[in-house]
Amino acid sequence: MEFVIQISQFLLSLSLLIVLHEFGHYLPAKLFKTKVEKFYLFFDPWAKRRTPSELESYREQKTVEYAAEGETFKPSFWDKLKPKSLSIIKKKIGETVYGIGWLPLGGYVKISGMIDESMDKEQMAKPPQPWEFRSKPAWQRLIIMLGGVTVNFILAYLIYVFASFAYGDTDITSESLKDGYWIENPVLVDLGFKTGDKVLAINDTNIINDSDIVSNIIGAQNITIDRQGEVSTIDLPEDFLGQLSSGKVRGLFKLRVPFMVGEVADSSLNKSAGLKEGDIIASINGQELKYFDQLESRVQGLEGQTVTASIIKADNSREEMQLKLDKNGKIGIMPARSIKRAEELGYVDVVRKEYAFGESFGVGWDKFTGQIKSYWEQLGVIFNPKTGAYKGVGGFKAIFDIFPSTWSWAAFWSLTAFLSIMLAILNLLPIPALDGGHVMFTLYEMISGRKPNQKFLERAQTVGFFILIALVLFANGNDIFKAITN
Numbered sequence: 044m045e046f047v048i049q050i051s052q053f054l055l056s057l058s059l060l061i062v063l064h065e066f067g068h069y070l071p072a073k074l075f076k077t078k079v080e081k082f083y084l085f086f087d088p089w090a091k092r093r094t095p096s097e098l099e100s101y102r103e104q105k106t107v108e109y110a111a112e113g114e115t116f117k118p119s120f121w122d123k124l125k126p127k128s129l130s131i132i133k134k135k136i137g138e139t140v141y142g143i144g145w146l147p148l149g150g151y152v153k154i155s156g157m158i159d160e161s162m163d164k165e166q167m168a169k170p171p172q173p174w175e176f177r178s179k180p181a182w183q184r185l186i187i188m189l190g191g192v193t194v195n196f197i198l199a200y201l202i203y204v205f206a207s208f209a210y211g212d213t214d215i216t217s218e219s220l221k222d223g224y225w226i227e228n229p230v231l232v233d234l235g236f237k238t239g240d241k242v243l244a245i246n247d248t249n250i251i252n253d254s255d256i257v258s259n260i261i262g263a264q265n266i267t268i269d270r271q272g273e274v275s276t277i278d279l280p281e282d283f284l285g286q287l288s289s290g291k292v293r294g295l296f297k298l299r300v301p302f303m304v305g306e307v308a309d310s311s312l313n314k315s316a317g318l319k320e321g322d323i324i325a326s327i328n329g330q331e332l333k334y335f336d337q338l339e340s341r342v343q344g345l346e347g348q349t350v351t352a353s354i355i356k357a358d359n360s361r362e363e364m365q366l367k368l369d370k371n372g373k374i375g376i377m378p379a380r381s382i383k384r385a386e387e388l389g390y391v392d393v394v395r396k397e398y399a400f401g402e403s404f405g406v407g408w409d410k411f412t413g414q415i416k417s418y419w420e421q422l423g424v425i426f427n428p429k430t431g432a433y434k435g436v437g438g439f440k441a442i443f444d445i446f447p448s449t450w451s452w453a454a455f456w457s458l459t460a461f462l463s464i465m466l467a468i469l470n471l472l473p474i475p476a477l478d479g480g481h482v483m484f485t486l487y488e489m490i491s492g493r494k495p496n497q498k499f500l501e502r503a504q505t506v507g508f509f510i511l512i513a514l515v516l517f518a519n520g521n522d523i524f525k526a527i528t529n
Contacts, residue, residue, distance in 0.1 A: 045448035052446040054147075056459045058084060060195065060466055061150035067194030068152045068187055075183045078155035078174040079139045086151065087130045087144030109498070148515070154187070181489045188481045195467035199414070202460035204407030210453040211397040212406075214252040215298070215382070217242065219392035223269075224296035225336040230286045231295065235277050238336060241269040242296055252394065256296055258413075261420045284424060285431015291528070300390060301325070301355075302335040303379045311375025312367035320379065323355040323388075327366075335378055346372040355388075414464050422468070438519030440526070475500075475507025 062084055072079050102118055109116035133142030144150075156175020171178045176187065223239040226232060242250050244267040245259040265278045280286070287295075304322040307314055326332050327341045327350050342350070345368055352366045368374060386393045398406050424432040437444075442462070447454050471479040480503070488494045495503075 048450050049443060049446050049448050052450070052455050052458075053443045056446070056455065056462060057147075057442075059459065060198075060463050061085075063194050063198055064191040064466060064470075065150050065152045067190035067192070068154070069190075071183075071187045071190045072152070072154050072176070075179055075187065076174060077176050077179060077183075077187065079152055080155050081140045081142070081151070081153035083130075083142050083144050083152070084150045085131075085144035086146040086148055087133075087142065088146055114498070181485055181494075185482065185485045185489070188478050188485060191478055192467040192470050195463045195470075196411075199460040199463040199467070200407055200411040202407075202456050202463070203410040203414075204403050206453065206456045206460070207398050207406040207410070208400050208403035211395060213396075214254050214394050216252055216392045216394055217250050217255070219390075220253070220299070222299055222334070225299045225334065227297060227336070228287070228290060228292045228294060230283075230290050230292075234279065236268070237270065238299075239270065240296075243267045243269055243274065253298065258417065260295065261417065262424060281429050282431040285434050288432065288435030297336075298382075298385075298391065299334040299336060300380060300385045301388065302332055302338060303381060303384060304376055305379030306377040308375050308377065312369060313375055316364055316366055318354070318364070318376065319357070321357050321381070321384070323384075324352050324366075324376075325355050325361070326353040327351070338374075339372075342368055342372045342374070346370055411460075411464075414461060415468070418461075418464055418468055434521065436518050436521055437525075438515065438522045440519070440522035474510055475503035476511055477507065480504075480507050 065082060065084075069079055069082055098118070102116065105116040105118070129145060130142040131145055133140055135141075154176045156171060156177040176184060179187075220241060223241040226236045226238045226240060242256055244250055245256065245263045246265060248255070248259050250256060250259070261284070263279055263283070265276050267274065267276045302324040304318050304320055304324070306320070307316075307318055324332055327338075328345070329351070330341050332338060332341055347368060347370045349365050349367050352364050354362045354364055356362060366374060382391065382393060385391050421432075424430045425436060426433075445458055470477050471482070473479045473483045475481075475484075484495050484500065484503075
């Protein structure tokens, strides 16, 4: 069930973003009376080889076109293939075919007279028509190409506005973490961090709330900590993010929470002990177990034995139980995590903020601009080989993993807003085959007064396509590598 919930949120979010992004291209294209041949969620690729007569006719068209520019046409592998659509569903309404493709890697609108991912060179070999993209003024083409990312930015901002109004903000104050953080990640341990450390500042930014750590860790050079009243600063290596990405242990500074019972495995020796979900194991053999991270030290040397555990029940009453440890000292109980319960027991102070509708527009703007700045910083460190941050680049599995296994509309909309910004910024990169590539060539035309020739645009589109394929393979390859090695 958890997988179904996660995949449902993942597909719903991506589908929403893709459809609205493509609608951003579709709407101005229609306003400028440009023919839109297809509007697709996901891709519908398939190909068959041209028949000899079809290839000969195509070769003749291209030979005439190249001869006009004083060059010789030589058919490539792609020229010998004829595009053919393979859709799950499709329906033609007016001049546009609407459909859902079988390959869930994105979506597209096919605008007549535009060199795009369809690589429809046959159409481009014909004389331009008034309804085609290439016949429109440069400023109209620019608006059409910027339509997708514009919608993504607007969508992200509106989500932040309405989510702020509907859900407000919830955070945990750093001051309430009396016993600091749980340090489990070997990268942090090797740098000198210890469980119990309190984080005071990252670089020169004071840490007020727990979420401030994640928002400031990109590009961090040092972290100031308080260890049992002694303040010190730990310098971070330049490849800190790369080390984190390569490590098998995820997470940075973990909240120290009680050992709350989640699920008791069927194979557990304590299956019939009487534990209920939400129970808290407060001590073992008389030794206080205030935090889950203390469990290992409390059961050390007790492998294979039966221990007496003090259990805090849901109504805060206490009960003693006899629990068995296996030969490896494992108790066979999956822990649960509930910030609400931790707050009730005094482990953390949760700060909740609610916003009036008018106030949420300013709050939404701050979140929107802050997320854009943060993502640009992430791209900066990713493209700097010295940081090693490229090792953390992920593909579809990485995106899937950020969605929670329980349905939360607040989390869903927050993640959708982030992905919308990510989609917009990535599409603005000046890579042919992306919106940013088309924008780059259009701006060149508007500034120089000269339009790049069609042959150059076709070749640039092909190069951009292979760059995108390489990036997709790299990102998803990282996912596979991590799944194998972790």
